[in-house]
Amino acid sequence: MNVPRSAPSATYLEAHSALDWPLLGYYLFAPAAAEIACLALGVILRQPWFFVVMGWLAVPILIWTTLVYRNWPTGIRIDAPAISIGAIGPARAARRTPTVNHQSWGLFTCPWPAVEDVRLVTDRAELRRMKNTPRLYTLTNRWGRKRGMDHCHIGVLASPFMRAALVIDVDPLAVTVPQVRPARFYTNFTDGQFSHLVRPRLSSTWVVPTRHPEALSRALQAVPGRQGPVRPR
Secondary structure, three states: OOOOEEOOOOOEEEOOOOOOHHHHHHHHHHHHHHHHHHHHHHHHHOOOHHHHHHHHHHHHHHHHHHHHHHHOOEEEEEOOOEEEEEEOOOHHHHHOOOEHHHHHHOEEEEEHHHEEEEEEEOOHHHHHHHHOOHHHOOOOOOOOOOOOOOEEEEEEOOOOOOOOEEEEEEOHHHOEOOOOEOEEEEOOOOOOOOEEEEEEEEEEEEEEEOOOHHHHHHHHHOOOOOOOOOEEO
16 A cells, blocks of 8 residues: 655645555455355365355455445545546546446546635544435445435545545536446336436535545645645544
């Protein structure tokens, strides 16, 4: 994992800011260990039912690892002209057209004059409320659509286990965002419909996880021309 870097010019780079240990442990390492254990026991003990268990585990493991994939490129970049979130590393990220499921693979940039407010949220109760707030519904912190969810808020890159988040209120007319495509989710008539199309909706509030809130706070306060402290929550 990258360590954030802070420079006299007030630049800040935090790559893979969503990849904390709970996310990697629960959704990547634990499923991989379970599959390897079943394979090893099946071979050593010559018990074929261990291979059946591997098959049963395939669906939940696919779901869990998909969430890791969705959050993999999420990062934060701060410099004098703007603040950027999402896939801050590759140059091609600005040209990507991801679906609502994978919006973190695009690049979101807001120039400082268009930042209306910025704050760091570290309170666990507040972070849980954000996940269940309709105006912040997203698909980076849940595998499928929430019942009644017909759109995904673009710019909300919340992760499943985030312990701190940078929250930015932006002017939607002044930001640069990827062209995000809708995605279809199949419910197979469990709710009276065969499928639902979830469309993108640009959010005026951006959310991105951080693993280093103290360093991020210092970097924000050092941005040239920026007035006032970063408000903690």
